Amino acid sequence: xxxxxxxxxxxxxxxxxxxxxxxxxxxxxxxxxxxxxxxxxxxxxxxxxxxxxxxxxxxxxxxxxxxxxxxxxxxxxxxxxxxxxxxxxxxxxxxxxxxxxxxxxxxxxxxxxxxxxxxxxxxxxxxxxxxxxxxxxxxxxxxxxxxxxxxxxxxxxxxxxxxxxxxxxxxxxxxxxxxxxxxxxxxxxxxxxxxxxxxxxxxxxxxxxxxxxxxxxxxxxxxxxxxxxxxxxxxxxxxxxxxxxxxxxxxxxxxxxxxxxxxxxxxxxxxxxxxx
Amino acid sequence: xxxxxxxxxxxxxxxxxxxxxxxxxxxxxxxxxxxxxxxxxxxxxxxxxxxxxxxxxxxxxxxxxxxxxxxxxxxxxxxxxxxxxxxxxxxxxxxxxxxxxxxxxxxxxxxxxxxxxxxxxxxxxxxxxxxxxxxxxxxxxxxxxxxxxxxxxxxxxxxxxxxxxxxxxxxxxxxxxxxxxxxxxxxxxxxxxxxxxxxxxxxxxxxxxxxxxxxxxxxxxxxxxxxxxxxxxxxxxxxxxxxxxxxxxxxxxxxxxxxxxxxxxxxxxxxxxxxxxxxxxxxxxxxxxxxxxx
Amino acid sequence: xxxxxxxxxxxxxxxxxxxxxxxxxxxxxxxxxxxxxxxxxxxxxxxxxxxxxxxxxxxxxxxxxxxxxxxxxxxxxxxxxxxxxxxxxxxxxxxxxxxxxxxxxxxxxxxxxxxxxxxxxxxxxxxxxxxxxxxxxxxxxxxxxxxxxxxxxxxxxxxxxxxxxxxxxxxxxxxxxxxxxxxxxxxxxxxxxxxxxxxxxxxxxxxxxxxxxxxxxxxxxxxxxxxxxxxxxxxxxxxxxxxxxxxxxxxxxxxxxxxxxxxxxxxxxxxxxxxxxxxxxxxxx
Numbered sequence: 003x004x005x006x007x008x009x010x011x012x013x014x015x016x017x018x019x020x021x022x023x024x025x026x027x028x029x030x031x032x033x034x035x036x037x038x039x040x041x042x043x044x045x046x047x048x049x050x051x052x053x054x055x056x057x058x059x060x061x062x063x064x065x066x067x068x069x070x071x072x073x074x075x076x077x078x079x080x081x082x083x084x085x086x087x088x089x090x091x092x093x094x095x096x097x098x099x100x101x102x103x104x105x106x107x108x109x110x111x112x113x114x115x116x117x118x119x120x121x122x123x124x125x126x127x128x129x130x131x132x133x134x135x136x137x138x139x140x141x142x143x144x145x146x147x148x149x150x151x152x153x154x155x156x157x158x159x160x161x162x163x164x165x166x167x168x169x170x171x172x173x174x175x176x177x178x179x180x181x182x183x184x185x186x187x188x189x190x191x192x193x194x195x196x197x198x199x200x201x202x203x204x205x206x207x208x209x210x211x212x213x214x215x216x217x218x219x220x221x222x223x224x225x226x227x228x229x230x231x232x233x234x235x236x237x238x239x240x241x242x243x244x245x246x247x248x249x250x251x252x253x254x255x256x257x258x259x260x261x262x263x264x265x266x267x268x269x270x271x272x273x274x275x276x277x278x
Numbered sequence: 279x280x281x282x283x284x285x286x287x288x289x290x291x292x293x294x295x296x297x298x299x300x301x302x303x304x305x306x307x308x309x310x311x312x313x314x315x316x317x318x319x320x321x322x323x324x325x326x327x328x329x330x331x332x333x334x335x336x337x338x339x340x341x342x343x344x345x346x347x348x349x350x351x352x353x354x355x356x357x358x359x360x361x362x363x364x365x366x367x368x369x370x371x372x373x374x375x376x377x378x379x380x381x382x383x384x385x386x387x388x389x390x391x392x393x394x395x396x397x398x399x400x401x402x403x404x405x406x407x408x409x410x411x412x413x414x415x416x417x418x419x420x421x422x423x424x425x426x427x428x429x430x431x432x433x434x435x436x437x438x439x440x441x442x443x444x445x446x447x448x449x450x451x452x453x454x455x456x457x458x459x460x461x462x463x464x465x466x467x468x469x470x471x472x473x474x475x476x477x478x479x480x481x482x483x484x485x486x487x488x489x490x491x492x493x494x495x496x497x498x499x500x501x502x503x504x505x506x507x508x509x510x511x512x513x514x515x516x517x518x519x520x521x522x523x524x525x526x527x528x529x530x531x532x533x534x535x536x537x538x539x540x541x542x543x544x545x546x547x548x549x550x551x552x553x554x555x556x557x558x559x560x561x562x563x564x565x566x567x568x569x570x571x572x
Numbered sequence: 573x574x575x576x577x578x579x580x581x582x583x584x585x586x587x588x589x590x591x592x593x594x595x596x597x598x599x600x601x602x603x604x605x606x607x608x609x610x611x612x613x614x615x616x617x618x619x620x621x622x623x624x625x626x627x628x629x630x631x632x633x634x635x636x637x638x639x640x641x642x643x644x645x646x647x648x649x650x651x652x653x654x655x656x657x658x659x660x661x662x663x664x665x666x667x668x669x670x671x672x673x674x675x676x677x678x679x680x681x682x683x684x685x686x687x688x689x690x691x692x693x694x695x696x697x698x699x700x701x702x703x704x705x706x707x708x709x710x711x712x713x714x715x716x717x718x719x720x721x722x723x724x725x726x727x728x729x730x731x732x733x734x735x736x737x738x739x740x741x742x743x744x745x746x747x748x749x750x751x752x753x754x755x756x757x758x759x760x761x762x763x764x765x766x767x768x769x770x771x772x773x774x775x776x777x778x779x780x781x782x783x784x785x786x787x788x789x790x791x792x793x794x795x796x797x798x799x800x801x802x803x804x805x806x807x808x809x810x811x812x813x814x815x816x817x818x819x820x821x822x823x824x825x826x827x828x829x830x831x832x833x834x835x836x837x838x839x840x841x842x843x844x845x846x847x848x849x850x851x852x853x854x855x856x857x
Contacts (some may be wrong), residue, residue: 042503056340059338067505070283076816083411084416153708160815161627181795182803184792184794185794185806186528199702199708287755288660291653295657296656300677302721303677303849306689310688367588367589368588368589371589375586383630384589384592388740389846389847391596393778393839393842397809398832401828402599402603431595435593458773464581495785498813507589523687524692525787530788540691543688546685550685553683554679
């Protein structure tokens, strides 16, 4: 409900803003602007952030946009503490976080969280129960679920990760994650790790899945853009950019850019589902 | 008989182990060269931008390591500028003025600092940045300046200790001639002792520079980011070469990016090994000539 | 005029020395001030010996302390024979030219950036270990091997220096008595150089304990005390790098400070040990 209201609000704000100067290229609004935008947090967002930053910085040399990762938790904390201007998160900020920091959330894309394995791995389908038991450390060999006779290397993310929070809540049902799991710091690193390790299992933002890793069907549904869009694949989440209080100046322009036609196009190009 | 056998064994084993070490290092280096050499070129540094206009700051570089190189360069220059005067003066004081007890206490402190893991220095820099952010200005936070200060602290002991030891090791005839001829203590230090100890001091400084260029742990906590472009001010976040390598190693998105990583490795390795080689092979005469020409 | 200039110079030097010392003490002071809450009864055992499970409110760093020691000691153990061999060869077994060449190689190795060892480790060593020995490949052993090579120049330089510092008269005397190169090395030089070699070992071990990047990139960062060489582990240093806290009050921040304090303590202990050994050596000679 809340997000819905938000979205309408955002659309209103933007239509107010965009309608006046231009409709063709939203990037025009950055002309004549000057300053720095610091972005940190969610690592699923990084490809989109980088592309948007690149386009804006190429057009206007007086604007500097820095992009760092860290995970959703870090993004929310850092924007709350005022260390960055925009803190990205791959999950909704918790009510206590919103209250403590006075956060404003802007959802600009929908994404899923999918289980991935190495393309060489014959196991391409699991039930939720099997997945739970793999992550709990009870199933520790691929042969027990129809794969080769080799130990399973489990990859996970740290507590700051929104991807982990969504995966843990929705796919594992808040079940235990074995302490022998290997940690990687970002969605990009998860994909690389699984692509390089033939016996790995991991979970990653659906937008990041490409031919280097193989998606695993969960209870018969393969995580792809389409299944997430149609709602068939249930482990989905919004990608948010958060600001402390209402955004102002450049930060405001940047968030509007993400929600503009061009920004939404970038999101789609990078494998996410635009909200508009 | 047993003894002879053992002696022979020690000899062969030593050679074998030494060879093993040489072999592994050469395998590492040749692996890096084979993978990295093809990517070396202006595209590695400048991406698709035009080199000249990028250098002049007219065009921004996105897919190259140019911003990272500039970031590392800024870090090295800033932190050396901070640590150098402080370190050399402290070294002179410890060697020429300090009482034995002071030497022991302060020298001990520097030994401790030299051994502190760099990530702890980074943690310190990070805490200071957060502290400043909370209590002074919202604009402060992890940034180039904080990183440079932390790196300066990290390399301070190298400079202090190399200054101190190279002054203390000067033979008595150099040390006392000028004073015997009526020079004051300061004149003796400035015109005789420091010039004579210059090679030792400068190799310490160059080691410090190399350390600033290669350290990743400190900057990891104090403001380095994945994309920032060329740093625009002391308070901005920045990119750096070692962090770029670290970042690419875990999250390259395409074979091209990975091979950029190998290229960046070669560039960093080149910078660092040249610095270290110069530090070790430093010729005293050359420096003496360069700085104190008649 | 002159005396005042002298005085000025002296006070400038003094100020610099005091400032540098103050920086070091400031780091210590900062650590202690921020770390005091860690030593309160309720948090003490939870942080130092408990498990790490933030979602359950448990912020223990025991697994990291264990991981640190596993990786560092294994690295030192791998490094020791390599360094002994290399330093024996450089100090006495090899001829002049080979000696020079190897010396140059070791000096060159001191200049190789840590992150490059990590990079090579990921793409060269990890697949080798995974295929050859099984397991995930990203494990204690992989990190230790790379770390061993990283710290080997420190050990080799210290070993070689202390072997060559042995009084030439002893070596000549042994030579006159008909001892060959290996015998001179084993029975004359090594026994006398043991003190210096021990300092080198401790210093190298200290470097291994304090290194961040190798373990961060190659050890897998799992939050469980490792049970074997092929298991992943997380070190204190990597933990500091991974847990990014932005507020002083959170337990995450306290726990990474506990890591910092633990590392600081290891460093001080190692420094004291090396200094005491150096004093003993001076006393002996």
